[in-house]
Amino acid sequence: MPLAAEASLDSDIFLWGLDLFNHGYYWEAHEAWEGLWQVADRGAPLRTLFKGLILFSAAGVKIREGKQAAAMRHAGRAAALLRRLNTADHTFERALGMSPAALAEYAEAAARIPAALQATALGQPQPVFDFILGPSSGERPISSQKNKQSSVEVAGNRPAPLGQCH
Numbered sequence: 001m002p003l004a005a006e007a008s009l010d011s012d013i014f015l016w017g018l019d020l021f022n023h024g025y026y027w028e029a030h031e032a033w034e035g036l037w038q039v040a041d042r043g044a045p046l047r048t049l050f051k052g053l054i055l056f057s058a059a060g061v062k063i064r065e066g067k068q069a070a071a072m073r074h075a076g077r078a079a080a081l082l083r084r085l086n087t088a089d090h091t092f093e094r095a096l097g098m099s100p101a102a103l104a105e106y107a108e109a110a111a112r113i114p115a116a117l118q119a120t121a122l123g124q125p126q127p128v129f130d131f132i133l134g135p136s137s138g139e140r141p142i143s144s145q146k147n148k149q150s151s152v153e154v155a156g157n158r159p160a161p162l163g164q165c166h
Contacts, residue, residue, distance in 0.1 A: 007040035007050065009095040015071070017053070018096075018133045026060035045085050049092055049100065052081035055163030056107050063110065063128045075111035079104040097136040106131055 008014065017032035033053050040047035055078035062071035082104035085089060085092060112119045 007036045007046055009046070009091065011036065014095070016136075019158070021053075021060075022127070022134065023058060024127035026057040026064070026125075030054050030057035030061070032048065045092075048081050048084055052078045052085075052100070052103075052107075056103070056110075059107065059110055060128050066124060072111040075107040079107035079111070084106065092138075095135055097132065097134045098118050103133075 010132075013032050013036055017036075020026075020029035020032060033050050037047060037050035037054060040050055055074045058070045059074035059078060063072060082100040084111045085100040087093055087099050087101065090099075096103060110129065
């Protein structure tokens with residue numbers, strides 16, 4: 001993956017990473033965000049966010065591979081980084097559709113509870129998380145709405161696979 005020219009939450013690369021993540025392409029999301037992480041200023045909160053997302057993506061890969069110890073390690077490290085972020089200005093919350101602290105809770109839950117994976121067609125990704133990341137205009141993410149749905153129902157509300165329209 002080539003380096004990004006600039007680390008930004010508005011960049012196409014960041015948004016592409018969100019789309020990949022939401023569709024279960026965790027390795028590819030990791031790769032997209034790694035380019036942003038590499039050019040972000042050292043010690044900057046943005047760099048911490050990218051590293052947290054990269055580790056969360058790696059946890060998704062490990063969950064699918066059935067490697068619980070590695071998934072727990074990656075998810076725990078992701079949660080620790082996400083919890084370090086000051087969210088007073090809500091920039092990260094708008095970009096993710098939830099606060100970094102809420103995302104850290106999902107990471108911690110992923111580390112504790114193995115995903116119930118279903119059979120998929122060869123080459124088809126399988127989302128293992130029951131939330132959707134994405135820019136918001138103040139709306140709550142799907143999984144935090146009052147009438148919570150099961151992960152199967154939420155998965156049914158996922159966006160269409162990349163390159164396909166409903």
